[in-house]
Amino acid sequence: MRIDIITVLPELLKSPFEASIMKRAIEKGIVEVYFHNLRDYTTDKRRTIDDYQFGGGAGMVMMIEPIDKCISKLKLERDYDDIIYMTPDGETLNQKMANTVSLQKNIIILCGHYKGVDQRVRDHFITREVSIGDYVLSGGEIGAIVFCDAIIRLIPGVLSDETSALTDSFQDNLLSPPIYTRPANYNGWEVPDVLLSGHFANIEKWREEKAYEHTLNRRPDLLDES
Incomplete structure (x- = not known):
């Protein structure tokens, strides 16, 4: 499985993948994980990835253009089974979902921030929206870590005893x-x-x-x- 994670905080994500079961999966070549800094796909000197809401209101919104550029670049390189957006109002992560996604070959995970992403991202790019619970975090990175751990441990060869996951x-x-x-x-x-x-x-x-x-x-x- 290949997992491409789009984020504004790649440094927050890396540590969990350098330890425990996820590290073992990467070292065995069972899983590949890549982090893509959304600011690398901006065009201005400030590397801006957010802006004010149309219609007014508190909170900033992640802009569509950098996300489009990042996702489009990745899709030119390979086909993806799912493009996943981590968001509090997504489908709640459960074992059935983890089982399903663990069978996929390539996925993109987009980590939300601020008030979320421009709705057009959700309408035209996202194939699955995932929440890890009915609460709001500062960003989607922690949710992405939870999601990745839940699916990676199910992939054959990751756990020492593959039957262990079946009795969880x-x-x-x-x-x-x-x-x-x-x-x-x-x-x-x-x-x-x-x-x-x-x-x-x-x-x-x-x-x-x-x-x-x-x-x-x-x-x-x-x-x-x-």
Whole structure:
């Protein structure tokens, strides 16, 4: 997968891709990530990427011309499966979306700022709008990091155990069941006997029951979607 991220703050984005699972994916050659500074596509000495709203109102708006130039240049070089805009009013990121996008080959992610982008960008360039929650951040970069982490970890070869992602919370619309590790008894707090039994059918049944119970208690809305 190739990910091209359009941003006004490339320095904010780089660090997370130089550590942990995303770094491993890049080093293995499974994922390529490129950062494009939107100010490099401006024409004035001040490298302006925003302007006042038509009709008045508080807050600046990202201009269409630099975004057009950047996206158009990238599209001349390859085809893209999605051009994604990180915005609070987009579709809320969930596991189903992450699964879908993780199968794609090339994507562009545009990080919004200020009051957002000129509506014509959304009308003519963007194919998918994504939000990481019902709140507003200073810019789309942090959302882009979250989005990238969610999709990259699903790509085959990224995780050491590829089956691990299949048992994560939200796969099959269930939260994960409780998990335990050594020691089996700590200060009198014991691991459930079934997990120590070696009876894999019973263990799997216990996990399914606990996952359902956990979801029912914490996120019953997920069961409504099943």
